[in-house]
Amino acid sequence: MAELSRRRLLGAGALVAGTAGAAAVVGPRLVSDPATGEAAVEPFYGPHQGGVATVPQRYATLLAFDLRPEHRTVAGLRSIMKLWTADAARLTQGLPALADTEPELATSPARLTVTVGYGPTLFDALRLTRAQPATLRELPAFSVDRLEPRWGGGHLVVQLCADSPLPVSHAVRVLTKNVRSMATVRWIQRGFREPIRTEDPAGSMRNLMGQVDGTVNLAGSQFDQFVWDHGEDQDWFAGGTILIVRRIRAEMDTWDQLGRDTKELVVGRTLGSGAPLTGHQESDEPDFDAHVGGIPVIPPNSHIALARHHKDSEQFLRRPYNYDDPPPAGQISDSGLLFLAFQRDPAAQFVPVQQRISDGDALNEWVTPVGSASFAVLPGVREGEYLGQRLLDAVDRATNGDNG
């Protein structure tokens, strides 16, 4: 192919040219953003994968894959894990992937992270259910759900986040291309966010319904308490976490018919500052006991009254993105929230909150969950390891009768 093309290109002539390796011609690696001076590289190696506790980047693409039937084996999965680990270790650091065909697209990673997870169906397909974390389950059905199969499930997920869409596009291409003979893309979801306060990139964002989103979130030692698995159920999973993906469509046409006051009562916060209706600043604690004339100031069926943790154990990490896709014919918007929640155990953390929301949230009339998926986000790796290695090595030992 290349030779044919070259001949076609040269027409009557012929040309001798050196064959410099791709890596040799790549320019200097950009390790900091000249505009802000901030480091533009996130670490790859460590006890946890990036893209969870990482300060949220502005762009996210989630890719779900299914293994092709002939590759639904431990060997097939290991091949993919080795490829993705090698790709992610380089691309996140601003280095081209091995045999990268567009190496220049790798040089400005803009805090790229690559986060790999396994769906419950993967453990079934590979007959590894004994190694499946007990916390990795499909979510129960909620009465508000209108789930479309095209936005759910998947053997594998890769979450790619960066502060620019270019490195995300490049990484999507590299990771997909390198495993295309072994896996097919099941779905792709893309989102964007910008922090409300530029100086607080980890703070809340504004969703496309106009609400301040992500005010209540985890920090510091709460990650160990609420996010990272401790390996109590499955040794290999220590340092991992469970990702819940919910695609929540905003019913913008009816939402926009509401008056501003009504919207604020539905949410329980003001639209301007995001302050609870009982407060003045976004960070003010809502006072659910406040009444005026015998009527609660924050309606008990408002979104914050129900979405907030009622028990300490119901806390989890929210890392949402907006989505805004081309609408179907005859409609003018297809937008909403790509709600990404990370926690040790969704059954104890996410599900009770979602059940409360499903049962009574005033906001339900204007939002519709259309996609849902759960994944076990793998623990991080040390240099020389590959993602999932602890699991796959354990499987090998078990298969060989060497359980010690």
Add this chain to the structure above:
Amino acid sequence: MAELSRRRLLGAGALVAGTAGAAAVVGPRLVSDPATGEAAVEPFYGPHQGGVATVPQRYATLLAFDLRPEHRTVAGLRSIMKLWTADAARLTQGLPALADTEPELATSPARLTVTVGYGPTLFDALRLTRAQPATLRELPAFSVDRLEPRWGGGHLVVQLCADSPLPVSHAVRVLTKNVRSMATVRWIQRGFREPIRTEDPAGSMRNLMGQVDGTVNLAGSQFDQFVWDHGEDQDWFAGGTILIVRRIRAEMDTWDQLGRDTKELVVGRTLGSGAPLTGHQESDEPDFDAHVGGIPVIPPNSHIALARHHKDSEQFLRRPYNYDDPPPAGQISDSGLLFLAFQRDPAAQFVPVQQRISDGDALNEWVTPVGSASFAVLPGVREGEYLGQRLLDAVDRATNGDNG
């Protein structure tokens, strides 16, 4: 609807709340980007619309509309123009649109521009062909074209550009919603770009094939010479320009099979720096006469040899964006270039170049034009005017027999 919802929300209770106007609660307008100190607002009023000579923003969405049959009248078009002018005049300046239902999404415009144009079919549909600029024509068919109707045509176009996707999403929603009873969305195309050198945002970008793109471009007085209409054919069009939209799919799977040297011979530039094969820096003039061993260093059928202007008159403004959309089932990429060219007269400027490319560009094997459209970008407006007013007032005068 609002009352029903409010009652539902409050359940047994009732609540009295003030009805503050939406605009009153919006926070301070952000007029500069805190990260860079650069102004984040582009002017709206002036002899030309923004989004043409404007330093290219990072995100673009192009929306094509068709007037609904019952609104294919001068009065229908005037209504839309008045609405869009009012919306654009506010949104570009960081102010919510009138009756904006998500006013907070308007406060960080990130250099938002709104650029409105008319397609040839609009002049037909409204029987205004006598007022149609002679330079506004459908492009001739090129042998390389594989045009899909879903990416072509349109009575009206709106190009929305900003340095963040959030204000673009909001503006798309506002402009579409406000005219939905009069016009339907025909197509939506979205793109992104980032400058190769952060310190030179008007400079070239890198496309998803890995090439440096946009090296040769116009500046300064060349805009008057090559871009802005002078009203010689149609008085009302002075200050406007013609936009050519070409959706050019990259055939990434076969492109990636080429060796790096072959790719560089196809393009005529190095992939690393974008320098011509006869030079060292991107800005070096290519030397098409240079030979080594009797063979031209830059192949005569390379992309730069053909895409470059051969006559002075063939120059035009390139303002391209990358696109990267979810691929069809079974494929792994649907990416390419949203090629946007602005010029006074495509027949004299763009078409000869495109004809040369179509006839012999080595790159044709790896790129496929799948969409094509032409629009007359309206002249800019002064405060108090609306977009298209000079045309529509002239039509009124002609209809009333007052041609003076």
